[in-house]
Amino acid sequence: MKGMSRTQGDRVEARARKSGEAAESLRAEEELAREAWAPLFELIQEQMRQFPVLAAEFELSPVQAHALRMLGYEPQPMSALAGHLSCDASNVTGLVDRLEGRGLVERRNAEHDRRVKLLCLTEAGQEVRRRLMERMAEPPAAISALSSAELRMLRDVMRRAVEKLGAPGGKPD
Amino acid sequence: MKGMSRTQGDRVEARARKSGEAAESLRAEEELAREAWAPLFELIQEQMRQFPVLAAEFELSPVQAHALRMLGYEPQPMSALAGHLSCDASNVTGLVDRLEGRGLVERRNAEHDRRVKLLCLTEAGQEVRRRLMERMAEPPAAISALSSAELRMLRDVMRRAVEKLGAPGGKPD
DNA sequence: TATTGTTATACTCTATAACTATA
């Protein structure tokens, strides 16, 4: 079912360009994107599986780890954190309660709007976050086993990819 | 507390004694791997954030989607699914209860060991899984916006990377 | 005795809806 070698896709594309068949070339490129995405997705699935374990190294749930990561910049309202986590604002109350209970986060009143509470990391929170980020920056074995040339290509291509990711809907807040 | 990074230091030092250039080259390659990993990790975080939305398109929780994906091959015991999901076996009972309640999965008794229950997808389950897998195969905008040359490089490098991922601890079951 | 799956319990994450205090 899937044994077809796809290096021949290159030839198809070249032929399509020459004969001006844009539609065929487009399909070939879509197929190419799928082929590139497939192994990437496998790695992502593996990382999704491992992330709870990584967070647990710091006695954090996956969501707590994600939240800590997002709170590393300037103080932000609860609602902003809810946006980052793609969850309802009501959940952030309990989440922040627990982080605050552990002394990692503080609620501060915003002076421009007394409804708003700004979330800041405590010193302890900053320290945990620093170690967490350092740990997350460690590449998995699958990546670090690549050659220097492969790593350079991967880095350059992925940097271009995530540039495009930041562009369309992305307000960094 | 004082001997914390001793083993690592010893390795670096030993290499440095052999050849200072080799140690420096090693650090450079580690740094390169980190640089390649960083944008990859950003994409992974974004996909982790989006996965619940994708699963919800099929009225599945993230874990249910993951389980359905894992049950696409031959019938397997509950314990195997627990392994795939990296969770305790006790959780699989409720998870399978819900999937079975929706008619997507069946429990079957294994004849070789009457303690074991084998999980199989129903026809409805196979259909949902097929559509789910098709949806997951769609590359995100950040990837499909890359050029053909970039896609080819990405595909080839990532294929080599996940080959190495399958090798070390990987029993596919 | 050891293992497979279940049940009981507790905690976290998540959504919806109703509420408060501001604006």
Added chain:
DNA sequence: TATAGTTATAGAGTATAACAATA
């Protein structure tokens, strides 16, 4: 009236421990 955050409630995911049936 609308918005930011809270509370109440319900369902799902997760771990631990105790248990039944089977090996």
